[in-house]
Each structure stands twice: as C-alpha cells, then as structure tokens.
Amino acid sequence: MSVGNFPFVIAALLVAFGLYALLFKRNLIKMVIGISLVETGVNLFLVMVGYRSGGAAPIYTYATAGERMVLPTPQALTLTSIVIGLATTALLLSFAVFVHRHYGTLDVRKIKELRG
C-alpha cells in the first residue's frame, strides 16, 4: 500500500502548528511544545526523504544478493537530530523552571526585564 505524499503533508502541518505555538502562545511551556512540534515535523520529513520503497535495511548480511539497500545517512541524521532534540528540550524546560522560580510566572508578557 502506498501512502503517497501524505507524510509530507503531516510534516508540513507539524512544522506549521509548531511555529504557530511558538509565535502566538504566551506560556513558556507551550513555546517549548511548539519547538518540539517543529522538530518532530522536520524529523518526519527527514525520514520520508530517506525512504525508498522496496529497499532493504542497510545491513549487508541481511539483504539478499542484488537487492537495493537504503542509504543509512538520513536515518543516522534523524537519530542524531532526535538525540539533540532531547538535549535542547531538556535545557529549554530547565530554563523555564528557573524562570518560574525567579519571576513567579510563565507568561512571557510578564517576563521582560531584558527589553530595549
């Protein structure tokens, strides 16, 4: 069964929702969720770009002779990106925790000592 361009549409929607949350939500945690959504969309796009229908997993001993193998580079890139995403999300959330501890709020409109 072919899925066509459906995953690309999902990836674009995820990025769009993420950017929307980042730009229009006023809560720091929701902004972090927005960043995570963008990241998920990009990762999905990467996986889709690397997908070859009918290709075998790039493990030399598993593939039968003459079978086409998928290039593992985009998969490696996606894995790396997921790991990096974990680190950035953790760092962002810990900043949000400390911001809340100092300012007593997560509302960006009230956290503005650094203006101008």
Place this chain on the structure above:
Amino acid sequence: MNALTVHAPVLLVAVPLLGAFATPLIGKLGRRTRDLFVGLIVAVTAALAGLLAANFFASGAAPSVYVLGGRAFNMPLPSGMMVPIRILFEVDGMSAFMTLITALVTLAGAYFSFSYWKERSGGSMYYSLLLLLTAGIFGMELTGDMFNFFVFLEITSIAACGLIGFRVWLRKSQEAGFKVMTLYTLSGLFVLLAIALLYGQHGALNIGFLASQIGSIGASLVDKIALGLLLTGLAMKAGAVPLHMWAPDAYGEAPAPMSAVLVANSQASLYALFRVLFTLFGVGATLSANGWILIVFAMLTIFVGVTMALVQSDIKRLIAYGAVSQIGYMLLGVGVGLVRRASLLAGGAALADKADALDYGFVAMQGGIFHMLNDAACIGLLFLTTGAVIRASGTRDLNKMGGLAHRMKWTTIFFIIGAFALAGIPPFNGFASKFLIYEASFKLSPFLSVIAILSSIMLLAVFVKAFQGAFLGSKTGLSDAGEAPFGMLLPMAVLALVVIAFGLFPGFFVDTIVTPAARALWLGPSEYIGAVLGGG
C-alpha cells in the same frame, strides 16, 4: 609534513572535546589543577590552529581534505559518477582564517577567566562549557559535510546557552537563556530542514558534492527554498537585524570573557553563511539577489545596532549592541563583493584576473573578512575590560559607576584602544578594515558608505558616553577598587597589541592571511569541489 600537521583539523575538534568532558573530573582535584589543565588544553588548541593556518598559508593556500576513517573516500557509482561517502573535513583559505580568530579569542577569554573566575563558584561547569563551545566552533569552521555541520551547530547552541544560563541564581540570565535557546534551536531546525531538502534533491550531504551538483544542473526551486532557509537560520544565529533579538541578551548576560567567545560563535555562523552563498550556491542566477539581501541585512544591522547602543545605561548591554552593529560591517563588505561578483560573472569576465587586478568587489570582500578578525580582537578587548570594570565596581549601571580611571590606569588605556579601534579611528585595526569597506561600498552606492560612516561616528559617541560614565569623574565611593590583577591585564594587553599591530601593518596581514581567505570565496566553488571530487 609530519603527523601533527596532517591531523591538525580533527585534533582541533578532538582536543577541546576531550578537555570539555575531562574538566569536571579534574576539577575534583582542586582549582589550581583544573585551571592548569584548561590552560594547557586551550594553549594546545590554539597552537594547533596556528600550525594548521601557518602550514596552509605557507603551502600556497590550496584547499585540502581530511578524511575520517579510511583513506579512499570517493565511491564510483555504476553510472561512473564519483560520490564522496566518508566524513570529510575540508580546510580552505576561509576556514583556516576562521580558526585563527577562534583560537585568538578563546585563548584570551580562557586566560582572562583564570583570574576573573577565581573566587566564584561553578568554575568546572564554566570551563567545561567553554571548551565544548570551542570544539563546536572549530567543527563548524572545518567540516566539509552538512550532517557534521548541523551537529556542530547544535553543539555550539547548547554550550553557548549553557554559558549564558549556568548561573541559575541570576534572574536575568535565565530569561536570556530561554530566549537565546529558543532562537538557536529554531535556527538549527531551519538549517536541518534545508539539509533535508538538499538531501532529497541531490542524495548526498557533502558540501563539495552538493556544490558541484547545484553548479552543473542549476539551482532548482527546492534548492532555492533550501537556500532561503539556510540564509534565515544562519543570519538568525549570527545576530543580523531583524533576527537579532537574542544577541544583546546573550552577550549581555554571559560572563564578560565568555561574551567575547560568543561573538566568535556568531562569526562562525557568519562564516557558514558565506560558505553557503559562495561555495554551495556560488554559481547560479540568484547571486545578485543574495548579495542585495546581505546588504539589506547589513544596513539594518549597522544602523539598529548603533542606535540601540546609544540608549543603553548598562555597560555590558551597550558593548553588546556595539558587537551586533559590527556584524553588519562584515555583511556589508561581503554583500558588496557578492553583488559585484555576480555582475562580473554575468558580464562573462574571468574572476581570477579580476582578483589580481583588485576589483572593488574583491576589496570589499577583503574588508569584510579582515573586519571579522579585527572585530574579534577589539570587541574581545572591550568585553574583557568591561569584565574588569564590573569586577572592580560591583555594578553594571553606568550611572552608578565613575572615577575608575584614578585606580585602573591600564584598564582605562585598554578600553580607549578597544573603543577607538571599534569606532574605526586610525591607527587602530578597525580603521584598516572599515576603510576598505567604505571605499568599496561607495563604488557600488554612496548611500551605503554614508550610512556606514555615520554609524561609526555614532559608535564613537556611544563609547565616549560609556567612557565618561565609567572612567571619568571624581573618586566616588567605589574608589577603593584597585587595578585589575596581572592575570587579567595580560590577556587584555595581548589583544591590545593585536589591535595595534593590525592597525599599523594592515598591508602585511591583508596580504598573508586575508587575501587567501577572500580569494577562496571570491573564486567560487571550483577549487573546493576539486579538492573533494578530484581526490582519492
């Protein structure tokens, strides 16, 4: 060529990376041992950068490839096309030049910190993050692969935000940390999306290979979308107006010597931007438009940076806006070069001949690239003096400090040198590079150089205000503050000497290191591609 010279590119990343993770362990042995270790790692890294650059510029400045793993890195496809499959580092004039800048700034920043951070807590975290940031910056400058480039970009993002926000007890630093990390992550994701598009289009991630593909079959719509994403993401991370919201917070809230290293980090993104515009998309129909986009960014950055600096009363934030405005001068020089290069290419002229004849486009590029080095030296000097001033007076508010010149004679002199250099007053280095930029951009459009000169004059006014606020006036309640210790004065003196040397002998430095760097970009991607696809 001995082994050290051959492996210098990878060692430049490996040595600070090892140091970064060993520092917290060695920190358990006491402050002195840790400082000694960090000092050693930073010195070795700087020596490696010096070795790499010296070897590169002495050997005729041809791009060289360093292969991680096996020797043969080009795999022939059944169709006969060669595809590079291994992880490659590539050193050309521009990357060798950038490693010198990074080495200079980290050396000064780290050695300054040994005195500056002596009585404060969190030293192990501080040095660990500094070394991680250094490794990331070197990686960004040396890599020849988009995959690698993204990883190093994210390493610098995380390490830089760690440096801004690791003092969790300061409220403003947490606000700055969140803001900067959000924008850094977003810029990283833009770059990643662009990489995915390029991979989908060309099936490879090697910069040289991608450049040869784009050069031979022309940039498709997908390529152009990728270019737009890369431009936005990298300009955001370099702190170009209107994507600069994070920059003054980052430079202002990080510890003073680290602000200098953060400027080097922004410059690494700027380097990547130039690499994308000149190597990846170095031939094609959109060159002139790219150049004008850079010039618009540049004009906004120069003007907004300086005007925002005028209204600051926090000395570090004031210098931070000064640093933002300087990014504009680099963009202006290189943007003018790109526009001129596009018109020459459209006219069918051979670029190599024009480079020898010193076409004004090439002069603009020389100015812009020379200004990167000059800016790193003098903004670094200014941030270090600011650190000394804040340490002595205990405040960052210009209205509360004053009279520091009575006790801090050397710091005062260094501040004057840095401020004059940044404002482009001869005989300091800022003048040398800004003059090249004024001259060349005047040829393209007098309006550009008028704004640039006007902003430089305004920058001088900014520094006069800062100088008057911090150093002049009668001895106040703060007058028991003494001169900065020798350990802090020495790195400042070294940077001041660099500032003066580059200002007095600009011709020598332009000929030996700036011209090969500018040539590497100006001549386009053919040499860069040749080193990858022509090699084993």
